[in-house]
Amino acid sequence: MSGGLEExxxxxxxxxxxxxxxxxxAAYETDWTRRFTGAARCVVRPASTAEVVAVVRACAAAGxxxxxxxxxxxLVGAGVPTGGEVLVSLAxxxxxxxxxxxxxxxxxxxxxxxxxxxxxxxxxxxxxxVDLAARSSxxxxxxxxxxxxxxxVLRHGSMRAQVTGLEAVLADGTVLTRLDGLAKxxxxxxxxxxxxxxxxxxxxxxxxxxxxxPLLPERAAALVAVAGTEAALELLAAAxxxxxxxxxxxxxxxxxLELVRAYxxxxxxxxxxxxxxxxxxCAARTDxxxxxxxxxxxxxxxxxxxxxxxxxxxxxLWSYREAHTEAISTAGIPTxxxxxxxxxxxxxxxxxxxxxxxxxxxxxxVITFGHLNEGNLHLNVLDAGEHAEDVTDAVLRLVAAxxxxxxxxxxxxxxxxxWLSLSRTPEEIAAMRRIKAALDPxxxxxxxxxxxx
Amino acid sequence: MSGGLEExxxxxxxxxxxxxxxxxxAAYETDWTRRFTGAARCVVRPASTAEVVAVVRACAAAGxxxxxxxxxxxLVGAGVPTGGEVLVSLAxxxxxxxxxxxxxxxxxxxxxxxxxxxxxxxxxxxxxxVDLAARSSxxxxxxxxxxxxxxxVLRHGSMRAQVTGLEAVLADGTVLTRLDGLAKxxxxxxxxxxxxxxxxxxxxxxxxxxxxxPLLPERAAALVAVAGTEAALELLAAAxxxxxxxxxxxxxxxxxLELVRAYxxxxxxxxxxxxxxxxxxCAARTDxxxxxxxxxxxxxxxxxxxxxxxxxxxxxLWSYREAHTEAISTAGIPTxxxxxxxxxxxxxxxxxxxxxxxxxxxxxxVITFGHLNEGNLHLNVLDAGEHAEDVTDAVLRLVAAxxxxxxxxxxxxxxxxxWLSLSRTPEEIAAMRRIKAALDPxxxxxxxxxxxx
Numbered sequence: 092m093s094g095g096l097e098e099x100x101x102x103x104x105x106x107x108x109x110x111x112x113x114x115x116x117a118a119y120e121t122d123w124t125r126r127f128t129g130a131a132r133c134v135v136r137p138a139s140t141a142e143v144v145a146v147v148r149a150c151a152a153a154g155x156x157x158x159x160x161x162x163x164x165x166l167v168g169a170g171v172p173t174g175g176e177v178l179v180s181l182a183x184x185x186x187x188x189x190x191x192x193x194x195x196x197x198x199x200x201x202x203x204x205x206x207x208x209x210x211x212x213x214x215x216x217x218x219x220x221v222d223l224a225a226r227s228s229x230x231x232x233x234x235x236x237x238x239x240x241x242x243x244v245l246r247h248g249s250m251r252a253q254v255t256g257l258e259a260v261l262a263d264g265t266v267l268t269r270l271d272g273l274a275k276x277x278x279x280x281x282x283x284x285x286x287x288x289x290x291x292x293x294x295x296x297x298x299x300x301x302x303x304x305p306l307l308p309e310r311a312a313a314l315v316a317v318a319g320t321e322a323a324l325e326l327l328a329a330a331x332x333x334x335x336x337x338x339x340x341x342x343x344x345x346x347x348l349e350l351v352r353a354y355x356x357x358x359x360x361x362x363x364x365x366x367x368x369x370x371x372x373c374a375a376r377t378d379x380x381x382x383x384x385x386x387x388x389x390x391x392x393x394x395x396x397x398x399x400x401x402x403x404x405x406x407x408l409w410s411y412r413e414a415h416t417e418a419i420s421t422a423g424i425p426t427x428x429x430x431x432x433x434x435x436x437x438x439x440x441x442x443x444x445x446x447x448x449x450x451x452x453x454x455x456x457v458i459t460f461g462h463l464n465e466g467n468l469h470l471n472v473l474d475a476g477e478h479a480e481d482v483t484d485a486v487l488r489l490v491a492a493x494x495x496x497x498x499x500x501x502x503x504x505x506x507x508x509x510w511l512s513l514s515r516t517p518e519e520i521a522a523m524r525r526i527k528a529a530l531d532p533x534x535x536x537x538x539x540x541x542x543x544x
Numbered sequence: 545m546s547g548g549l550e551e552x553x554x555x556x557x558x559x560x561x562x563x564x565x566x567x568x569x570a571a572y573e574t575d576w577t578r579r580f581t582g583a584a585r586c587v588v589r590p591a592s593t594a595e596v597v598a599v600v601r602a603c604a605a606a607g608x609x610x611x612x613x614x615x616x617x618x619l620v621g622a623g624v625p626t627g628g629e630v631l632v633s634l635a636x637x638x639x640x641x642x643x644x645x646x647x648x649x650x651x652x653x654x655x656x657x658x659x660x661x662x663x664x665x666x667x668x669x670x671x672x673x674v675d676l677a678a679r680s681s682x683x684x685x686x687x688x689x690x691x692x693x694x695x696x697v698l699r700h701g702s703m704r705a706q707v708t709g710l711e712a713v714l715a716d717g718t719v720l721t722r723l724d725g726l727a728k729x730x731x732x733x734x735x736x737x738x739x740x741x742x743x744x745x746x747x748x749x750x751x752x753x754x755x756x757x758p759l760l761p762e763r764a765a766a767l768v769a770v771a772g773t774e775a776a777l778e779l780l781a782a783a784x785x786x787x788x789x790x791x792x793x794x795x796x797x798x799x800x801l802e803l804v805r806a807y808x809x810x811x812x813x814x815x816x817x818x819x820x821x822x823x824x825x826c827a828a829r830t831d832x833x834x835x836x837x838x839x840x841x842x843x844x845x846x847x848x849x850x851x852x853x854x855x856x857x858x859x860x861l862w863s864y865r866e867a868h869t870e871a872i873s874t875a876g877i878p879t880x881x882x883x884x885x886x887x888x889x890x891x892x893x894x895x896x897x898x899x900x901x902x903x904x905x906x907x908x909x910v911i912t913f914g915h916l917n918e919g920n921l922h923l924n925v926l927d928a929g930e931h932a933e934d935v936t937d938a939v940l941r942l943v944a945a946x947x948x949x950x951x952x953x954x955x956x957x958x959x960x961x962x963w964l965s966l967s968r969t970p971e972e973i974a975a976m977r978r979i980k981a982a983l984d985p986x987x988x989x990x991x992x993x994x995x996x997x
Contacts, residue, residue: 193781193887238730249728251737252705265971274918275702275884275952277691277741278960278967279994280976284704284737288730305785328646332758335788335829376788431728434646465727499728507731514731518718522983523733529982530975541732 096153100135100177103145108136108183119160119178120171123225125424127168127505131158131178138183140258140266140297147295147535148264150177156538159291161233162204164225166427167504169290169540170233181232184297190215195303196255196272201232201296208301217303220247224413232296238288240500245464246338246374249500251287253302259286259294262531272300285526290502291537293530307338307374311400313383314408315393316365320438322392323369327434327463329390330371336379339372341412342468343460344441347419350458351411354418360411361395369463370412415460415469425458425471426479428486432495434466440493444470444486451485452478467499487513503541511543549606553588553630556598561589561636572613572631573624576678578877580621580958584611584631591636593711593719593750600748600988601717603630609991612744614686615657617678619880620957622743622993623686634685637750643668648756649708649725654685654749661754670756673700677866685749691741693953698917699791699827702953704740706755712739712747715984725753738979743955744990746983760791760827764853766836767861768846769818773891775845776822780887780916782843783824789832792825794865795921796913797894800872803911804864807871813864814848822916823865825858868913868922878911878924879932881939885948887919893946897923897939904938905931920952940966956994964996 100109110116111133121128132155137143150157160170160180172178184200187207191197192215199208205219205226212219223229223241233239235257239250247253256269259282267282286294317323320342327340344367351357360368371386373379380400387396399408419425432440441459448455455475461468475482487497491513498507498514511520524542527534538544553562563569564586574581585608590596603610613623613633625631637653640660644650645668652661658672658679665672676682676694686692688710692703700706709722712735720735739747770776776795783790797820804810813821824839826832833853840849852861872878885893894912901908908928914921928935940950944966951960951967964973977995980987991997 191886240728240730244728251734261975265975267971267975268969269972271886271947271949273884273886273949273952275693275697275915275920276949276967277693277951277953277955278949278964279956279972280742280746280979281704281737281740282972282975284734285979287734289733293733431726433644433724433726462728467728494724496724496726496729496731498730499726500730502730503732511731514729516721518720519722519732519735522714522718522720522735525982526733526738526979529978 096149096155097133099149100133100146103149104135104137104142110134119163119180122168122171123164124166124427127171129172129174131172132175134178134180136180136183140260143260143295143297144264144266146179147260147262151263151533151535154533156535158537159295161201161230161236162228164229165233165237165504166501167506169502169504169537173539179295181230184232186298187211190217190303194272196300197303198270198298198300199231200298201230203231205229205234212303213306216306218306220253220302220304221250224416231299235287235296235299236289236291237502240462240467242339242341242462244462245340247304251284254283254287254299255302256300257283257286257296258298259296261294262533262535267294270298270300290504290541292527292541293536295536307376309376309378310372310374310405311378311380311383311398312370312372312405312408313387313396313398314360314411315369315371315387316361316395317367317369317392318394319366320441323367323463324434324437325392326369326390329386333386334373334382336373336375336382337371338374339370340464341370342463343368343412343415346456347415347458347460348411350418350422351414354421355410355414357410360397363395365394368411370409412460415458419458419471419473423473425473426475426482428470428472428483429499429501430470430490430495430497431465431467431499432490432493436493436495437466440490440495443489447485447489448472448482451481452476455482465499505539508539508541508543549602549608550586552602553586553599556602557588557590557595563587572616572633575621575624576617577619577880580624582625582627584625585628587631587633589633589636593713596713596748596750597717597719599632600713600715604716604986604988607986609988611990612748614654614683614689615681617682618686618690618957619954620959622955622957622990626992632748634683637685639751640664643670643756647725649753650756651723651751651753652684653751654683656684658682658687665756666759669759671759673706673755673757674703677869684752688740688749688752689742689744690955693915693920695792695794695915697915698793700757704737707736707740707752708755709753710736710739710749711751712749714747715986715988720747723751723753743957743994745980745994746989748989760829762829762831763825763827763858764831764833764836764851765823765825765858765861766840766849766851767813767864768822768824768840769814769848770820770822770845771847772819773894776820776916777887777890778845779822779843782839786839787826787835789826789828789835790824791827792823793917794823795916796821796865796868799909800868800911800913801864803871803875804867807874808863808867810863813850816848818847821864823862865913868911872911872924872926876926878926879928879935881923881925881936882952882954883923883943883948883950884918884920884952885943885946889946889948890919893943893948896942900938900942901925901935904934905929908935918952958992961992961994961996
């Protein structure tokens with residue numbers, strides 16, 4: 092790297108936090124799925140907003156692009172370098188302010204993990220509205236940049252719905268600060284929501300003001316066997332209509348169940364196999380078990396069901412769903428697609444998937460699971476071999492034909508950028524480019540991510 | 545007006561919908577409060593998105609600015625001309641698509657009134673999440689442009705939280721279309737949320753995809769007498785902690801109660817006068833009356849209370865709160881301020897207001913009411929005489945000193961633009977200007993609104 096930039100970065104964050112050696116950089120240069128990797132010019136670890144500003148200014152002055160990284164749990168290659176960028180890790184931005192119990196909000200640094208945030212909220216008798224399996228590594232900044240989802244979106248909305256304000260650094264080092272967390276504030280453009288979900292291309296999030304939700308101590312869940320997707324939707328409709336305390340509605344299929352059972356050595360959940368499996372969970376101040384039981388006994392779509400409300404039972408029941416990601420990862424390097432269609436299209440999409448995949452990759456397997464309430468399926472394609480790109484193309488086109496989106500939770504990143512036009516119109520993409528150019532005219536922040544180069 | 549532009553507009557929307565005569569324009573040129581008025585070059589009433597595009601292109605080609613108007617119920621002068629603009633009324637964009645009961649969404653035109661939207665949702669057994677007193681006139685487009693609030697924000701969030709997508713026309717006639725209403729869609733910048741709350745300065749909303757909420761048939765409300773603001777907050781905290789079905793928490797004070805009683809010929813609600821009055825409402829699938837009664841009997845802040853759950857009783861109880869706006873309007877032309885502070889600052893703000901107002905307008909009266917849950921007070925200053933601007937300045941500075949915002953629901957418009965810097969930092973305002981310039985480089989849309997000229 093050029094001596095001038097290196098010196099400026101060391102002066103900004105201290106020599107110990109500018110990682111130039113390949114072995115020190117390595118942990119930052121490959122993503123969790125092992126699909127994306129690249130060599131950074133160096134890794135920089137600022138510990139404060141002022142240090143982030145100094146780093147951004149140094150890179151901008153040198154004309155060297157930046158890749159921003161949180162917990163490196165992203166799935167679309169948005170947080171790893173392609174070659175020669177300065178990788179800015181926000182992992183040291185771990186400030187945690189006291190919970191404001193009156194407003195039910197808290198301000199934390201971008202590098203705080205979801206797990207730490209949850210624990211902090213719970214000490215105040217509150218909870219955080221988003222939960223996902225990568226909670227021990229995923230950071231607040233990364234979750235905002237990708238607008239993370241997870242299993243509680245049904246109840247509390249996605250990550251952006253939790254963000255009442257943020258502090259972010261623009262490409263020229265300008266700091267936008269909006270951490271008041273006012274419940275209502277109609278004084279101009281919602282820059283917070285513009286930055287949320289922009290995948291590090293408009294600004295670097297350094298701190299966030301987050302909404303907290305009531306801690307609901309009583310939980311009850313059911314694992315339900317149904318005939319297939321259509322029956323699952325029937326059960327969902329009944330649950331949405333009758334269970335005011337519904338907090339999750341997940342779906343998975345026999346192929347995934349078999350992988351999970353083998354990986355975790357779990358027994359079959361039911362005596363008979365089923366076409367699909369639904370997990371329903373309710374959370375409330377008082378035990379919601381009776382409500383779930385009543386629903387299950389009334390709903391014709393239910394073929395069999397098991398209900399749990401104690402901690403061990405809940406964990407056992409949820410493990411059939413939550414172990415999917417690890418079980419799949421153990422079986423190979425999957426091509427991960429994360430799509431969402433209107434609920435009315437879900438049955439047809441699931442039915443057409445196998446033939447669509449087989450047409451381009453005859454030996455591939457698709458493991459499907461996801462968030463039933465939002466029509467959001469995680470499609471994990473194994474054994475696609477050299478046809479991985481063809482599978483991606485064919486499946487994303489199928490999804491678009493069913494009026495769906497190519498990314499519901501993971502973001503576009505580098506992985507989906509070539510297909511952006513399946514989900515956004517040319518006019519929308521042009522408007523996005525105008526906004527990108529207005530805030531980052533030299534294209535310093537995450538070039539190649541989200542907007543196709 | 546120039547013959548060329550006039551001809552282009554007539555060709556765009558038909559001669560009958562280009563209003564040039566002063567008497568035809570008049571109804572559009574003064575706002576509801578009678579504080580803002582100006583002469584438009586003409587009023588144009590397009591009936592479709594294509595007609596809006598043609599109007600925008602004609603104005604852009606002629607270099608003539610546009611003022612956008614919905615139901616003309618705005619309170620900050622954002623929808624009335626200052627002189628010479630083409631006023632584009634969206635009142636004819638009244639398309640209403642069938643309710644999508646599976647997704648609990650609906651697509652409607654920008655000119656559809658809130659009342660019509662509510663009735664439409666209810667025919668499908670659903671409801672709309674935002675409600676406000678101007679429901680018979682306020683339109684969907686205007687409510688999105690200002691991110692309207694109202695009494696149900698506590699339960700369902702502000703207007704922007706109901707908008708899953710929209711169709712909007714940019715200053716160059718480009719149409720952004722995003723009406724899929726997917727529950728999750730992480731494919732780029734959230735242009736929908738950028739346009740929401742931008743007060744017509746970035747784009748003209750022509751259609752919207754809106755989230756609907758369950759229709760909750762059982763309601764119960766309490767009107768509660770408390771000692772003052774601090775006791776009201778104590779009651780609120782108890783209600784939030786214990787009433788999962790809480791749907792509204794409003795506050796008003798003795799001065800407002802007296803005006804309302806005189807205007808509506810209402811009896812005193814309680815035998816003894818109180819320092820403040822709180823309305824709590826719960827909405828649920830089963831009668832929530834017992835929950836409210838239990839809370840009232842346990843909460844030490846309650847001095848007296850009356851509870852209703854039948855339609856007539858609810859209407860009578862709510863009228864003490866809802867008749868405020870009309871009662872005040874009958875008493876004079878108020879200077880309307882709409883502020884929000886953290887709940888921890890609310891008591892001090894209310895206590896300091898009278899002296900602050902008296903210091904600049906000795907004869908003025910302040911009638912205060914609002915949405916307790918969000919710390920959102922509507923301050924109506926009567927009899928300020930020639931000191932109206934001084935009152936605005938003094939009160940908004942007081943609010944800012946209490947870490948509050950100069951607009952929580954009404955928007956900035958023309959009325960509050962000079963004070964924008966009390967709520968947004970110079971860096972935020974600069975970023976807003978960059979976005980405005982990127983999407984509307986010639987400043988055609990609502991110039992002078994929101995961003996100070």
